[in-house]
Each structure stands twice: as C-alpha cells, then as structure tokens.
Amino acid sequence: MTNEVKEIFAGGGSPAALPAPAALAAKVRTLAPSMTRSMQRVAEAVADDPAGCAALTVTGLAELTGTSEATVVRTARLLGYPGYRDLRLALAGLAAQQQSGRAPAITTDIAVDDPIADVVAKLAYDEQQTLADTAAGLDTVQLTAAVAALAGARRTDVYGVGASGLVAQDLTQKLLRIGLLAHAHSDPHLAVTNAVQLRSGDVAIAITHSGTTGDVIEPLRVAFEHGATTVAVTGRPDSPVTQYADHVLTTSTARESELRPAAMSSRTGQLLVVDCLFVGVAQRTYESAAPALAASYEALAHRHQAARKGP
Amino acid sequence: MTNEVKEIFAGGGSPAALPAPAALAAKVRTLAPSMTRSMQRVAEAVADDPAGCAALTVTGLAELTGTSEATVVRTARLLGYPGYRDLRLALAGLAAQQQSGRAPAITTDIAVDDPIADVVAKLAYDEQQTLADTAAGLDTVQLTAAVAALAGARRTDVYGVGASGLVAQDLTQKLLRIGLLAHAHSDPHLAVTNAVQLRSGDVAIAITHSGTTGDVIEPLRVAFEHGATTVAVTGRPDSPVTQYADHVLTTSTARESELRPAAMSSRTGQLLVVDCLFVGVAQRTYESAAPALAASYEALAHRHQAARKGP
DNA sequence: TCACAGTATGAAAGATATTTTCGGCTCGGC
DNA sequence: GCCGAGCCGAAAATATCTTTCATACTGTGA
Numbered sequence: 104m105t106n107e108v109k110e111i112f113a114g115g116g117s118p119a120a121l122p123a124p125a126a127l128a129a130k131v132r133t134l135a136p137s138m139t140r141s142m143q144r145v146a147e148a149v150a151d152d153p154a155g156c157a158a159l160t161v162t163g164l165a166e167l168t169g170t171s172e173a174t175v176v177r178t179a180r181l182l183g184y185p186g187y188r189d190l191r192l193a194l195a196g197l198a199a200q201q202q203s204g205r206a207p208a209i210t211t212d213i214a215v216d217d218p219i220a221d222v223v224a225k226l227a228y229d230e231q232q233t234l235a236d237t238a239a240g241l242d243t244v245q246l247t248a249a250v251a252a253l254a255g256a257r258r259t260d261v262y263g264v265g266a267s268g269l270v271a272q273d274l275t276q277k278l279l280r281i282g283l284l285a286h287a288h289s290d291p292h293l294a295v296t297n298a299v300q301l302r303s304g305d306v307a308i309a310i311t312h313s314g315t316t317g318d319v320i321e322p323l324r325v326a327f328e329h330g331a332t333t334v335a336v337t338g339r340p341d342s343p344v345t346q347y348a349d350h351v352l353t354t355s356t357a358r359e360s361e362l363r364p365a366a367m368s369s370r371t372g373q374l375l376v377v378d379c380l381f382v383g384v385a386q387r388t389y390e391s392a393a394p395a396l397a398a399s400y401e402a403l404a405h406r407h408q409a410a411r412k413g414p
Numbered sequence: 415m416t417n418e419v420k421e422i423f424a425g426g427g428s429p430a431a432l433p434a435p436a437a438l439a440a441k442v443r444t445l446a447p448s449m450t451r452s453m454q455r456v457a458e459a460v461a462d463d464p465a466g467c468a469a470l471t472v473t474g475l476a477e478l479t480g481t482s483e484a485t486v487v488r489t490a491r492l493l494g495y496p497g498y499r500d501l502r503l504a505l506a507g508l509a510a511q512q513q514s515g516r517a518p519a520i521t522t523d524i525a526v527d528d529p530i531a532d533v534v535a536k537l538a539y540d541e542q543q544t545l546a547d548t549a550a551g552l553d554t555v556q557l558t559a560a561v562a563a564l565a566g567a568r569r570t571d572v573y574g575v576g577a578s579g580l581v582a583q584d585l586t587q588k589l590l591r592i593g594l595l596a597h598a599h600s601d602p603h604l605a606v607t608n609a610v611q612l613r614s615g616d617v618a619i620a621i622t623h624s625g626t627t628g629d630v631i632e633p634l635r636v637a638f639e640h641g642a643t644t645v646a647v648t649g650r651p652d653s654p655v656t657q658y659a660d661h662v663l664t665t666s667t668a669r670e671s672e673l674r675p676a677a678m679s680s681r682t683g684q685l686l687v688v689d690c691l692f693v694g695v696a697q698r699t700y701e702s703a704a705p706a707l708a709a710s711y712e713a714l715a716h717r718h719q720a721a722r723k724g725p
Numbered sequence: 726t727c728a729c730a731g732t733a734t735g736a737a738a739g740a741t742a743t744t745t746t747c748g749g750c751t752c753g754g755c
Numbered sequence: 756g757c758c759g760a761g762c763c764g765a766a767a768a769t770a771t772c773t774t775t776c777a778t779a780c781t782g783t784g785a
Contacts, residue, residue: 139762157503161743171764176744187743188771192468192506199507213693215700219561220554222697226689227549231542238538243531250530266587269580273681276577315718367689370584374685378537378678382524386533389526403576407626450733472772482735487773498772499742726785733780740773750763755756 127153127197130182138181144168145178149190154198161187230371236355237372241379249308249350250383252332253278256306259285260326262294262319263310270336270373271310277381280399281392294322301331308334312354312369314342323347336376338369352376438464438508440547440666441493447667448652449492455479456489460501465509472498541682547666548683552690556661560619561694563643563661564589567617570596571637573605573630574621581647581684582621588692591710592703605633612642619645623665623680625653634658647687649680663687 131150135143145168149156156164164187165172179190213225253259259278263271268289278285288294301307307326311319314337327333327347335348338356345351354372385392442461446454456479460467467475475498476483490501524536564570570589574582579600589596599605612618618637622630625648638644638658646659649667656662665683696703 141763160741165764172743173745173764174762177763192503195503195506196510200510215697217697219558219690219694222693223549223552223554223557223686223690226693227545227686230686230689231545234538234542234545238534241534243534246534247530266584269584269587273577273580276580277678313718317717367588367692370685371682374681375534375538375541378541379530379534381678382533382537383530386526386528406628407624452734471770473770476735483772484735484774485733488734728785729783731781731783734778736775736777738773738775740771742769742771744767744769746767747765748763749765751761753758753760755758 127182127193134181138178141168141170141174142178142181145170145175146182149178149194153194153201157191157194157198229368233355233368233371234375237353237375240353240355241376242351242353245350245352246376246379246383249334249352250380250387252306252334252350253283253380253384254387255304256283256332257304258301259283259306259308260294260297260301260322261285261287261308261310262289262322263287264289264291264316264318266367266370267310267312267316267319267373270370270377271308273374274308274310274377274380277377278384280396281381281385281388282395283384283388288322291318291321294318295325298322298325298331299329301326301329303330303332305331306334307331308336309344309348310336310373311342311344312338312356312373314339314344316344320344320347336373338372352380437547437550438493438504440551443547443667444551444649444651444664445492447650449489452479452481452485453489453492456481456486457493460489460505464505464512468502468505468509540679544666544679544682545686548664548686551664551666552687553662553664556663557687557690557694560645560661560663561691561698563617563645564594564691564695565698566615567594567643568615569612570594570617570619571605571608571612571633572596572598572619572621573600573633574598575600575602575627575629577678577681578621578623578627578630578684581681581688582619584685585619585621585688585691588688589695591707592692592696592699593706594695594699599633602629602632605629606636609633609636609642610640612637612640614641614643616642617645618642619647620655620659621647621684622653622655623649623667623684625650625655627655631655631658647684649683663691 128150131146135146138146145164148164148168159167161172161175165175168175176187179187182190184190184193213222217225261271261274268287271287271289275285275287286297288297298307305326307323309319309323314335320343323333323335323344324347333348334350334352335344336352336354337344338354340351340353354369354376356369439461442457446457449457456475459475459479470478472483472486476486479486487498490498493501495501495504524533528536572582572585579598582598582600586596586598597608599608609618616637618634620630620634625646631654634644634646634655635658644659645661645663646655647663647665648655649665651662651664665680665687667680
C-alpha cells in the first residue's frame with residue numbers, strides 16, 4: 104500500500120509537477136512560518152547555500168543542521184518535492200543558475216593578480232565578444248565580392264607581418280588545400296617583388312589590424328597598381344591600407360590593455376574573416392574543392408599514429 | 415575505509431575537482447572517441463537530453479540506453495565524476511542552465527548553398543561555442559603548472575605542424591615579446607635535433623589536435639626523456655602525445671564537417687589556450703614582462719604610417 | 726581459418742543513501 | 756499534576772548506486 108502511494112508520487116504525476124529550482128527560495132520564505140523549528144533550520148541552510156547543500160547527502164544535511172534524516176525528508180516534502188533526492192537535484196540546478204548568472208560580471212580588465220580561472224573566463228569572453236562584433240560588422244557585399252575574386256583568381260598573394268602574418272599563412276594553407284594557388288608573404292621585400300608579377304585576374308590580400316603597417320601596404324599598393332584585385336582585412340576601415348583596396352573587410356576592434364595586446368583580440372576577428380573567405384570560396388568551387396580537401400586528408404593519414412588506449 | 419574515501423570525494427576535495435555542468439557537453443564530445451560503443455550510447459543520451467536523464471535513476475538510464483548499470487557508472491567515471499550520483503547532479507545543473515535562456519544552439523551544418531550571411535553567422539557561432547567549451551573544460555591546475563614551468567624556463571620549444579604550427583608560432587611570438595626565450599619548430603627533423611639539447615628547467619610544448627601527429631610527438635618524447643618539462647595541447651586527452659606530457663591542456667572538439675575541417679575549429683580552442691598561457695606567464699613575470707612588452711611596441715612604432723583620414 | 730589475448734559488457738552481489746516506521750519527548754491546556 | 760497533540764530522531768525497510776566477476780565479443784597473428 105505505502106509502496107503504491109510512493110510510486111504515484113515518484114513517477115505518475117504530470118511532468119511539470121515539481122517546483123522549478125528558481126522558485127525554491129521564494130517557496131522557502133513562503134512556507135517558513137508554517138514550519139517547525141527543525142524544518143526551518145533545514146530550509147534556511149538550503150536557501151542559504153544551495154550549492155553547498157547539493158553536495159551533501161541526506162545524512163550530511165541532517166548533521167549540518169543538527170537534525171535527523173527524517174526531518175530533512177519532511178522538509179523536502181513540504182517544499183513540494185517527492186523526497187530529498189529531488190530537492191537535491193533542484194538545488195544543483197539552482198546552484199548552476201546562480202553561477203552562470205554571475206558570469207557576465209567578467210567585463211572588467213585582466214589584472215596582474217587575477218586568479219588563472221578568471222583569466223581564462225575573461226579571455227574566452229572577450230574573444231567571444233570579438234567574434235560576435237566582427238560577424239555583426241562584416242559587410243556581406245564586400246565579402247561576396249572578395250570570395251568571387253578569390254574563386255576565380257589565377258593566383259593569390261596574402262600579405263601580413265607579425266601576428267597578422269600567421270593569419271595570412273592560415274588563409275594560404277586553407278586555400279592551397281582546396282586547390283587554389285596561394286602564397287603568404289611576411290618578408291616585405293619579397294612581397295613587393297612578387298607583387299609586381301600580379302596583374303588583372305590575380306588577387307592580393309593585405310591583413311593588418313591597424314591598417315598602417317607600411318610593410319603590408321606597400322605590396323598591396325604595387326598589386327593594386329598592376330591591376331590585381333585587392334582586398335584589405337583591417338580593424339580600421341578608414342586607414343591608409345584601404346586606399347589601395349578594392350574590397351575592405353572590417354574586423355572588430357576589441358578593447359586592449361597592458362596584459363592583452365591588440366594583436367591578441369584582433370587575431371580572433373581576422374581568423375573569422377579568413378574562415379568566411381575560405382568557406383565562401385569552397386562553396387563556389389565545390390566541385391573541385393571537395394575532392395581536393397578529401398585528398399589532403401588522405402595524404403596526411405599516414406603521418407598520424409594509431410590512437411592507443413591508456414597504458 | 416571506503417567510507418572515508420568517499421567522504422573525501424564528496425565534500426573535502428578541492429573546490430574545482432568536479433567538472434562544472436557547463437563543461438559537460440564539451441567533455442562528452444572530447445571523450446566520445448575514446449569510449450566504447452555502449453558508453454557512447456549513454457554519453458549521447460546524456461548530451462542529448464540532460465533534463466530527461468537527470469530525472470532517471472541509474473537503472474532507468476541503463477534501460478533507456480539498452481545497457482547496464484555498470485556501463486552507466488563507468489561512463490560517469492570517464493566524464494570525471496566519482497559516480498552516477500554526481501553526474502546526475504551536474505546534469506540537473508546543465509538542464510537548469512539551458513532552461514534559463516541559454517543558447518538553443520544552431521546545430522545545423524554549413525551547406526553548399528548557404529547564403530554568405532548564414533556562413534558568417536554559423537562560423538561565428540561555432541567558434542564562440544568552441545571558446546566556451548574550451549574555457550569550461552580547461553583544467554586550471556594543469557594550466558597553472560604549465561604557466562609556472564614556462565615562467566621559470568631557461569628556454570622553451572614549441573612543436574606544431576600544419577595549422578597547429580601557426581598556433582605554435584603565435585605562442586612563440588608572444589613569449590618572445592615578454593622577454594622569454596622561445597622557438598617554434600615545424601620542421602620535424604630540426605625539432606628533434608633541438609629537443610636533444612633540452613634538459614631539466616627547459617619546457618617543450620606540443621600542439622596537435624588529434625594527439626597522434628608523429629612529427630610532433632617525437633620531439634616531445636625526446637624532450638621528455640631529456641628531463642624537460644613537457645606540455646601537450648590537444649583535443650584528445652587520451653591520445654599518444656599525452657604519454658610524454660607532464661601537463662595536458664585539453665581543447666574542445668567541435669563538430670566538424672566537409673566544409674569545416676577539424677583544423678578550423680580546433681585552432682580557435684588552441685589559440686585560447688595559448689592566450690591563457692601567455693597572460694598567465696605575463697602575470698607571473700610582470701616586473702620584466704611589462705617593460706618588455708612596452709619596448710616591443712616602441713620598436714614597431716616607426717613601421718606604421720600615420721593614419722590618414724579619407725582621400 | 727582458427728586459436729588467442731585483451732576488452733567490453735551485463736548480471737548479480739555488496740555497499741550506500743533515502744524513506745518509512747515507530748516510540749520517546751516536549752509543551753501547552755485543563 | 757495529568758493528558759493529549761504533535762515534533763523529533765533512531766533504526767528498520769527500501770531504493771539506489773557501486774563493485775565484482777563471469778561471459779561474450781573483437782580484432783590479431785599464425
């Protein structure tokens with residue numbers, strides 16, 4: 104008999120019968136007056152530190168509050184749960200919500216004495232922000248034009264120095280993988296001497312956050328003057344580099360600070376632009392890109408060891 | 415005896431011992447490849463419907479997935495929890511977070527005929543997700559250890575090939591800027607010949623998404639055997655590369671597809687880890703890092719043209 | 726193809742946590 | 756002071772979780 108009653112409670116009720124975690128604190132306040140002393144102690148502990156209580160077994164919570172298991176279970180029942188087990192789950196949910204609610208507070212700058220966990224959170228948050236901003240600010244018309252130029256290019260040269268040089272190489276690696284002829288230049292002299300070879304039908308891409316890097320502007324200018332289609336990926340749409348760019352792709356300019364140089368966040372936005380270019384081109388040239396990609400995987404397969412399980 | 419052990423697990427351990435709910439989805443993806451079939455079924459069910467699974471007992475989840483209780487417990491262990499009970503609590507937390515207006519996830523893949531605006535949105539979303547997952551899954555203990563090793567290193571070698579090679583260079587560039595002696599190797603032969611020079615007090619870092627890239631594992635092994643402190647940045651915490659790593663930093667494994675190679679999303683997570691390492695080291699060596707950073711800006715200033723407004 | 730080694734898996738036993746029962750206890754009213 | 760109502764916790768009963776162990780399976784080398 105008692106068994107049957109319990110089963111109804113545990114499994115038979117409507118799906119949303121249990122109080123939502125968020126309502127727990129309110130329920131505690133509402134019901135507190137009608138509770139006995141011991142139960143109030145339990146309810147108080149639960150409302151006070153949901154996360155802590157969620158980590159406790161029924162026995163642990165009983166000890167913490169100086170009561171018994173039976174009282175804890177009675178309290179859980181009063182709060183609307185079938186038993187302590189379900190209260191505990193709700194508590195875990197509440198704790199998680201509170202924790203995630205605290206997250207947006209990380210907009211502050213990174214300090215020298217920040218614990219490493221904060222550093223991780225802040226960096227991740229900032230880069231997410233940069234991605235969102237860049238995506239929102241990207242001009243799809245310009246992007247489409249750049250993709251079209253790349254897809255039909257005889258050859259593509261990409262210029263970038265410093266951190267942007269790595270982005271340039273990233274783009275080049277990707278384009279090569281889908282069968283396009285691309286080359287990244289970080290040596291300004293070689294970049295210029297190569298740029299003079301370009302002509303109509305070729306594409307030149309300059310990547311510079313500030314838009315003022317002479318070593319990158321110069322080859323783009325040369326390419327521009329030789330009739331190549333030129334693209335600038337920069338955080339400053341009004342900077343010198345755009346003078347010689349047929350298409351300008353703007354990346355977001357995130358806040359920078361002492362411990363977080365501009366190069367760090369700009370890179371994230373630049374890479375997003377590069378990925379967009381790559382996928383755009385891959386879409387346009389799918390017939391040839393897909394087999395080329397597959398072939399490049401194939402070619403690398405033997406350079407990977409078989410994954411072994413633990414010792 | 416068993417009692418004592420358990421209590422340590424439940425209450426006494428370090429605060430961040432258990433994986434946070436937010437990290438769960440990432441962990442499932444990261445560890446799924448190393449799971450057995452049955453465990454994958456359980457992991458999938460858990461990732462698929464956290465709320466639903468949180469409502470189930472170990473027996474219920476075993477029945478739902480057509481496996482046994484033992485398998486469910488094993489899966490929970492693999493995901494980093496002491497047992498199913500704790501996994502269930504995390505699940506409840508995750509469910510609560512999702513319910514409280516978290517991202518519903520644009521799970522669709524990039525298609526060949528997606529308009530460019532969709533491509534931008536999907537790529538940005540995916541990379542944001544990768545950042546969040548990587549940040550959530552990053553082990554701060556390992557990170558702290560790696561930072562400490564780097565900050566006190568006589569010299570640092572970083573190994574990476576392909577896309578990871580660019581990440582290696584990014585890290586190297588950053589470390590050099592704050593006055594550390596660092597070098598990136600993408601030539602496997604040179605990497606090994608340099609690795610034999612390393613000894614205790616030096617640091618070697620291998621960056622490989624799959625964790626199976628022989629060209630990167632080999633130099634790390636050599637460095638490891640010569641007594642250097644070794645760090646692996648990989649998406650597979652159980653892969654061969656970790657055999658020779660004193661500290662393992664795990665990046666998130668995002669879904670990949672034909673138009674979005676693994677290298678693309680892995681790069682985002684790797685760069686976040688690199689940034690965390692850099693900032694961590696910069697914090698520890700602030701006295702010398704700050705002036706070094708300032709000096710590096712200074713040195714580059716003359717290579718930037720004055721920003722001119724329009725024509 | 727077959728034997729074999731190493732794993733993966735689930736059934737059931739064992740341990741732990743939760744729920745129920747039941748009797749002692751306190752407190753206020755008469 | 757006596758009585759009754761209801762609070763409370765110890766311990767039994769039950770549900771749940773964990774471990775163990777035997778079996779089935781999978782891939783491997785002869």
